[in-house]
Amino acid sequence: MxxxxxxxxxxxxxxxxxxxxxxxxxxxxxxxxxxxxxxxxxxxxxxxxxxxxxxxxxxxxxLAPLVPAAIRDFVAFEEHVEGVSASIDGKSEVVPEWYEAPTFYFTNPHTVRATGDTVRPPHSGRLDFELELAAVIGGVPGRAGSDLTAEEAAAHIFGYTVMNDWSARDLQAREMKVRLGPCKGKDFATTLGPWIVSADELDRYLDEDGFLALRAEVFVNGERIGHDLTSNMGWPFAELVSYAARDSAIMPGDVLGSGTVGNGGCLAELWGRAGELSPSPLGAGDRVRMSIEGIGEIENVVGEAVAPPPLRRARDRSRSRAR
Structure with missing residues (x-):
């Protein structure tokens, strides 16, 4: 379906x-x-x-197959973390905390784009894509989406779609040094599509450990840049959903991204491994196409960046506690 x-x-x-x-x-x-x-x-x-x-x-x-209620984006591929950490921090590593729990951030549900859309990026010298599989949450009659076991969480996965978490790596690197974010390095665009495929239609791709073994590929201007199996995630989707619902709630229409696949699922991973900006960052006119087995493909063209209004630095303050 x-x-x-x-x-x-x-x-x-x-x-x-x-x-x-x-x-x-x-x-x-x-x-x-x-x-x-x-x-x-x-x-x-x-x-x-x-x-x-x-x-x-x-x-x-x-159009984008849904208007998300919320978008959580995980970082569930170890190989991606290894490469991107070198690109952003200059050191390839996976911190011990990554293995303890599936980490995610919230991104902007109001800037979702569809396949075929031209994506307007921010001013960035390191514009990047991120190839991801995303779960779409549905309702389960009689069950609230809070404090779920993995088995209970699996029933809340209505289906899956392809996701491109567009990224401005230079903005992201600055923001992460403040110990918060990413924000403007990520919130300008997320592509979802081309449609939602129901979870039961993908059951034949489940491996013996409960992971969806789907082939994922990304192409820039017709050249394949990366490919991976989505079963290389550190956790299956049911456990991601369970963690998202812990001490919180998931709702129908929520989208949960897997995080970027490894083996070239984004340019930053390749930059980190190469020690240089090779392949080149995305620029206006570049065409990015992503496909995931059993679901379909999305494709976008990068548009021209528009100059933002000027931004002042933080004001110098005395920190006085009295007027």
Whole structure:
């Protein structure tokens, strides 16, 4: 089962992908409503949609497959951490704390982009991509999304999509020195797409340890830059979801990124290993295409950066405690 959002003319549609076409949900349902109702209800809706009119994909423009409630992005690939740490800090290492728990940060759900969009970057001399697999959370009737075991968390995974966590590495490096972030190095764009593939459709890719063994590849201007298996994660997705829900809550429409795959899943990993900016950072006009087995591919072109308004340094203060 595949769920998508699209634009045709001045109308936005939401529904199923059937073969090479799309079909609106019966009754005018939305992606958000279908995710909230959960997988079982979505399967019933899919049966109801059988035989409905299908619009060829060639006649629509795909949108991001959902408007996320929240986006958490993990860092679950050890090989990625090794390479990027050398690029940012000058030292290739995986700190002991990485192995203790799956770390994540929150990014901006308001700057999600679709496949085919031109991505406007910030002013950066080290613009980068990040190839990731992302889980999309759905509802489970009668179960809240808090304090879940891994087994319980697995039931909350509605499906998966491809994710590009666009990154400005020079901005990110400055921000991380303040012991907080990343913020402006990451929050300008995240691509999700081309659609959501239901979790059960990918069961055949599960290995004996519960990891999804999907082939992931990224190309820049037609040249393959990186490839990996998503089963090289340090934790399976159910454990990522469980950790996100610990002392907190996950909700339908939340997106959880795996973090960048290894073996060239981003340029910064390759820069760290090479000790130089090779391959070159992304620039205007570069075309980035990502594909993940069993799901599909996303592609974006890098646009021109727009000069931001000036930013002043922090004001000098006396730290006086009295007026």
């Amino acid at each position: 595949r769920l998508a959002r699209w634009r045709r003319g001045d109308r936005v549609g939401e529904g199923f992908v059937f073969g090479d076409g799309v079909c609106a949900f019966p009754g005018g349902a939305t992606i958000a409503e279908v995710l909230t109702a959960g997988l079982d209800a979505a399967r019933e809706l899919e049966r109801d949609a059988a035989g409905s009119p299908v619009i060829p994909l060639a006649e629509v423009t795909l």
